[in-house]
Amino acid sequence: MNKIWGWMLIIGITVGLITGKSAEVSTALVESAKSGVNHAIGMAGVVAMWSGIMRLAEAEGLLDILTRKMEGLIHFLFPHIPKGHPAEKYISLNFAANVLGLGWAATPAGLSAMEALEQLEEERRVKRHPLAAEIGTASREMCTFLVINVSSLQLIPMTIIAYRSQFGAAVPTGIVLPGILATAASTAAGIIFVKIMGRRP
């Protein structure tokens, strides 16, 4: 993360200076910091709302039902998560919410999953488990989770359909079938990648 963030800034500022856009870059530095806060405020309400619904679904046992339904898939992707570990529950919910296109609902579940995975790593470190990752290093499960998560799982791209219809596309929903195919391909590539990397020590 240090390298990614650092290089984004270095490349941006250098290119800006060379091409004589120092004024724009200065403005961007100030304005984007502000837009970071605005973005957080904009997402706060909806993420908090879903976080409340998630807690409610958890208390009702709905998350356990969902986890049981998705057990096969989760166990296939994460063979080393012990059965019944809370991470399973949040990963299941995050994947399900992403498939349904509920990005805002996926965020609190995803962050809870990361927390649970970090706890799993802490347990492994205490037990001196051979797979344990060092503090500050992503565990195998975290890498797998993130790769699958960003490979895009959404089945129906609602916002894109809305924009296509707004711009007068002949068949706005024509994107659904090719979209599912492309998404399936990128997710399949992600799964193959994590299965290969997961085998390595």
Next chain:
Amino acid sequence: MNLILFLSNCIIPVIILYVVGLGLSMKLDIFDIFLEGVKDGLKTVSGILPTLIGLLTAVGVLRAAHVFDYVGQALGPIIEKLAMAPEVLSLIFIKLFSSTAATGLMLDIFTEYGVDSWNGWLSALVLSCTESCIYTMSVYYMSQKITKTRWTLAGALTAAVVGVIVSILLTGMLY
């Protein structure tokens, strides 16, 4: 297809109706449990706020310096054979960092080339099969103070590249 749209629009209300209805029938303290979750959610958002400021600053600088445009133009000759507009290439790169920025650029492409043009189709497909991986990685990893991400980026980029290639092939078949 309209049925699919109708069902998609029903997802959120139906989920909430179900969760709340079930809670009431189980005689749970639903409002209290909900508010506990909301409180945690707000803590989560305030926890990722520093990451958002850091990330959006870096993305803002990249955009102000037109780095994404240059990437599109620099690779222009390679994609010329595909009849792909340089903007679409910029779009692919910008999508790795920010969904909002990518959506804005997609709308520009719709305006410039037409929503049902080859470039319009390709942009819509690329956006529907990729995620903003740098954004998600930053928010998720930094929430647990993880800086060494091992093979996450490589995996994310592999999935994105395959998604883009398949999108190009599908656009070619559709158009």
